[in-house]
Amino acid sequence: MIFSTPAPYSENRLSEMLARNAQWAGQITAQDPDYFKRLSAGQSPAFTVISCCDSRADPNTLLQSNLGELFVYKNVANQAGLNDLSLQTAIQFSIDSLKVKHILVFGHHNCGGVRIALGLHAGGAPGDWLEGVRELAHDHQLFNPASPEQANRNVDKLCELNVIQQVRLAALSPSVNAAWGRGEPVAVGGLVYSLSTGRVIDLDCTIRSRAEIDERCFSAMKAICARYQ
Known part of the structure; x- marks a missing residue:
C-alpha cells in the first residue's frame, strides 16, 4: 500500500x-x-487509550488495531487529569462495564500542546489545561533553550515526561484504585510515538498496584532524562 x-x-x-x-x-x-x-x-476492547487529539497520531492506525480493540479517549496533550469528569467517566466505564485490564497513555513527539506549554507555538497560549505540563517543564528546566535544536529536543523530552506524569495520574484515578481494591489485575502504562520514524516506544512505566506508582514513575522519568542528556 x-x-x-x-x-x-x-x-x-x-x-x-x-x-x-x-x-x-x-x-x-x-x-x-x-x-x-x-x-x-x-464491544470488548483490550485497552483503554488516553491519547492526544493530533491528527497525525491516531492510536488505532499506529498500533494497527482492529475495530473494537482500543477504547480511545482523546484530548490536547493526552492529559489524565483527576478533575476531568469526562475522562474519569470513560475510565470508570471501561473498567466497570467493558472489563478493560490495561490503560495506556499514548503521547507523541513534537506535540503542539507541549510546544504551547513551552511558549514555542506561535499564537498559542497555555491556559489552565496545560498548567501541569508547564510545571513539569519548570521542574526539569526546559525553558530558555540555547538553540532551536535544543528547543526541539526539549519538546520531545517533555512529551515523554508528560506521558509518565499522566500515567501517574491515571494510576491515581478512583476507578483504577477501586479495581485494585477488588483484587482486579488492572495495569497502567505509557507509550510515545515518534512522528519522524513512525515507531511507537514503550516507556517502561507499567504500574500494577498503588504501591508501585512512585517508584515506577520516578524510574521512568530518570531513564528519559538520561537519554536526553
Missing part, C-alpha cells in the same frame, strides 16, 4: 471520504458478511 500526505481541504473532500467508506465497508462485507453484525453486538 502506498501512503501519501493528506490533500488540502476542498468542498468535495467529505464526499470523497464517504465514498471511500462505502468502498471499504463493501470490501469488508464481501470478505465477511457477518463482520459488522458481530461488531454491533457489543
Whole structure:
C-alpha cells in the first residue's frame, strides 16, 4: 500500500471520504458478511487509550488495531487529569462495564500542546489545561533553550515526561484504585510515538498496584532524562 500526505481541504473532500467508506465497508462485507453484525453486538476492547487529539497520531492506525480493540479517549496533550469528569467517566466505564485490564497513555513527539506549554507555538497560549505540563517543564528546566535544536529536543523530552506524569495520574484515578481494591489485575502504562520514524516506544512505566506508582514513575522519568542528556 502506498501512503501519501493528506490533500488540502476542498468542498468535495467529505464526499470523497464517504465514498471511500462505502468502498471499504463493501470490501469488508464481501470478505465477511457477518463482520459488522458481530461488531454491533457489543464491544470488548483490550485497552483503554488516553491519547492526544493530533491528527497525525491516531492510536488505532499506529498500533494497527482492529475495530473494537482500543477504547480511545482523546484530548490536547493526552492529559489524565483527576478533575476531568469526562475522562474519569470513560475510565470508570471501561473498567466497570467493558472489563478493560490495561490503560495506556499514548503521547507523541513534537506535540503542539507541549510546544504551547513551552511558549514555542506561535499564537498559542497555555491556559489552565496545560498548567501541569508547564510545571513539569519548570521542574526539569526546559525553558530558555540555547538553540532551536535544543528547543526541539526539549519538546520531545517533555512529551515523554508528560506521558509518565499522566500515567501517574491515571494510576491515581478512583476507578483504577477501586479495581485494585477488588483484587482486579488492572495495569497502567505509557507509550510515545515518534512522528519522524513512525515507531511507537514503550516507556517502561507499567504500574500494577498503588504501591508501585512512585517508584515506577520516578524510574521512568530518570531513564528519559538520561537519554536526553
